[in-house]
Amino acid sequence: MQYLLLIYRNEAELGKMGAAERQQMMTDYGAFTQSIVQSGHFKAGDGLQPTTTATTVRVRDGKMLTTDGPFAETREQLGGYYLVEAKDLDTALGIAARIPGARTGSIEVRPVMIYD
Amino acid sequence: MTPVEIEKIFRDEAGRALATLIRLVGDFDLAEDALQDAVAAALQRWPDGCVPSNPRAWLVNVGRNRAIDRVRRQIAFRGKQEALAHELLLNASGQDEVTDVALDDDMLRLIFTCCHPSFSAEVQVALTLRTVCGLTSAQVARAFLVGEEAMAQRLLRAKQKIRLAGIPYEVPERDALEPRLRGVLAVIYLVFTEGYVATSGEDLMRPDLAREAIRLARLIDALMPGRGEVKGLLALMLLHDARRAGRQTAGGDIVLLEEQDRTLWDHVQITEGLKLVEDALRVPGRPQSYAVQAAIAALHAQAPNYRDTDWPQIAGLYEVLLRISPSPVVELNHAAAVSMVDGPARALDLIDALEARGGLGGYELLPAVRADLLRRLGRLDAAREAYRSASAATQLAPLRRFYARRTAELGG
Numbered sequence: 015m016q017y018l019l020l021i022y023r024n025e026a027e028l029g030k031m032g033a034a035e036r037q038q039m040m041t042d043y044g045a046f047t048q049s050i051v052q053s054g055h056f057k058a059g060d061g062l063q064p065t066t067t068a069t070t071v072r073v074r075d076g077k078m079l080t081t082d083g084p085f086a087e088t089r090e091q092l093g094g095y096y097l098v099e100a101k102d103l104d105t106a107l108g109i110a111a112r113i114p115g116a117r118t119g120s121i122e123v124r125p126v127m128i129y130d
Numbered sequence: 131m132t133p134v135e136i137e138k139i140f141r142d143e144a145g146r147a148l149a150t151l152i153r154l155v156g157d158f159d160l161a162e163d164a165l166q167d168a169v170a171a172a173l174q175r176w177p178d179g180c181v182p183s184n185p186r187a188w189l190v191n192v193g194r195n196r197a198i199d200r201v202r203r204q205i206a207f208r209g210k211q212e213a214l215a216h217e218l219l220l221n222a223s224g225q226d227e228v229t230d231v232a233l234d235d236d237m238l239r240l241i242f243t244c245c246h247p248s249f250s251a252e253v254q255v256a257l258t259l260r261t262v263c264g265l266t267s268a269q270v271a272r273a274f275l276v277g278e279e280a281m282a283q284r285l286l287r288a289k290q291k292i293r294l295a296g297i298p299y300e301v302p303e304r305d306a307l308e309p310r311l312r313g314v315l316a317v318i319y320l321v322f323t324e325g326y327v328a329t330s331g332e333d334l335m336r337p338d339l340a341r342e343a344i345r346l347a348r349l350i351d352a353l354m355p356g357r358g359e360v361k362g363l364l365a366l367m368l369l370h371d372a373r374r375a376g377r378q379t380a381g382g383d384i385v386l387l388e389e390q391d392r393t394l395w396d397h398v399q400i401t402e403g404l405k406l407v408e409d410a411l412r413v414p415g416r417p418q419s420y421a422v423q424a425a426i427a428a429l430h431a432q433a434p435n436y437r438d439t440d441w442p443q444i445a446g447l448y449e450v451l452l453r454i455s456p457s458p459v460v461e462l463n464h465a466a467a468v469s470m471v472d473g474p475a476r477a478l479d480l481i482d483a484l485e486a487r488g489g490l491g492g493y494e495l496l497p498a499v500r501a502d503l504l505r506r507l508g509r510l511d512a513a514r515e516a517y518r519s520a521s522a523a524t525q526l527a528p529l530r531r532f533y534a535r536r537t538a539e540l541g542g
Binding site for chain 1: 306
């Protein structure tokens with residue numbers, strides 16, 4: 015099965031991070047990504063620019079409406095994702111727990127829909 | 131065979147048969163339907179005297195064949211490629227593998243799946259009662275005091291999550307086993323406590339839930355033998371449940387431990403519980419929380435009366451609990467035991483300290499314990515006030531009546 019691991023964290027807290035800490039986080043993410051590429055679980059993954067760069071689009075009555083900012087204001091914001099291949103939820107949860115962001119933020123684990 | 135005997139077989143075997151069918155057919159709903167078919171077939175055939183020697187294996191084999199029929203009908207109606215693959219899989223699993231060992235393993239798989247930590251505690255309890263204990267959706271709904279429709283929806287969503295999220299049908303391995311087993315035991319104890327003192331409603335107890343919890347713990351103890359925490363939990367529940375007949379009047383009013391007629395207690399069950407406590411405490415390793423709680427229950431069960439209970443040892447065991455699994459509820463119970471050793475004033479100090487730390491925000495028994503201590507200290511106005519708070523905090527009718535009785539006794 016494929017699972018999308020959505021990484022949520024508090025952007026404001028992230029902004030307060032020092033240079034050394036930031037460097038450490040990058041190193042941790044690099045090592046983690048490398049490990050799941052090697053184990054064959056990795057399908058895709060990216061970090062996202064902060065929600066200050068987000069634009070939300072809706073089409074109503076055929077007209078496109080855009081708003082500045084994310085879809086919903088929440089305490090933690092989506093900051094990145096991994097798409098992984100895993101044999102079951104327990105495996106996916108185990109991978110999610112190893113994402114560096116799990117230590118300060120939260121990882122939402124969502125199975126990818128299969129169309130048949 | 132009489133209908134009552136057949137009913138008992140279903141009750142004992144349905145959970146295990148379902149557990150194996152789920153593994154064989156790979157789908158909760160299909161397995162449930164197939165088991166229903168098998169039970170219907172058994173009801174037709176068994177009363178004529180042809181009861182199979184191994185009814186469990188019979189239910190599994192008939193159920194599997196009915197599942198294959200159901201999948202075939204689906205193919206006929208919809209011509210689905212996927213369903214065809216499903217049938218091939220079903221046929222590939224041989225008849226001979228329905229051994230008792232396989233059935234035991236399947237039962238554990240089922241229990242661990244229902245108690246998967248990706249479900250909320252409430253859903254874990256509901257799924258376990260429905261699937262492992264074989265309660266109907268309506269019975270589970272009554273246990274939660276929610277509508278049948280709402281409960282059916284909740285169970286449906288949970289079973290969908292098992293399938294769509296890929297929750298494995300497995301007993302967790304190595305490192306994962308201990309925390310997952312703790313989760314399973316917590317679910318069993320939740321079922322029991324709701325049966326021991328209901329959260330709300332007219333009745334103090336729900337003996338059927340207590341019975342199911344004990345049945346589950348016995349099952350786990352048989353499937354995973356030699357574990358202190360399992361034996362401890364089973365002992366704890368047996369010893370608490372043994373007091374059932376003494377805990378309320380014929381009219382459904384609460385009888386406190388100090389007023390209970392101890393001859394009404396179930397002494398056969400107490401003997402079994404005491405033996406299990408010993409076994410649990412003898413298992414090597416750190417003392418387990420359930421075993422220590424059971425040891426406390428054992429002291430109560432052995433005491434000739436309330437006054438001559440070994441309170442110093444009970445207070446000491448609560449101190450052990452405070453070390454190995456501290457919680458505000460343990461602190462409250464510890465304070466109540468201290469009141470019997472050092473007097474209510476000392477206990478009130480402990481509770482004031484606990485409250486000052488804000489530990490027991492919404493715990494409804496806090497004002498009740500406080501009220502009792504104040505009553506014994508002769509501080510009647512404060513006691514009446516505390517009983518009123520206690521009454522406002524509970525939704526259980528017998529508790530409300532008890533608090534009202536106490537308030538009246540205090541001249542309020």
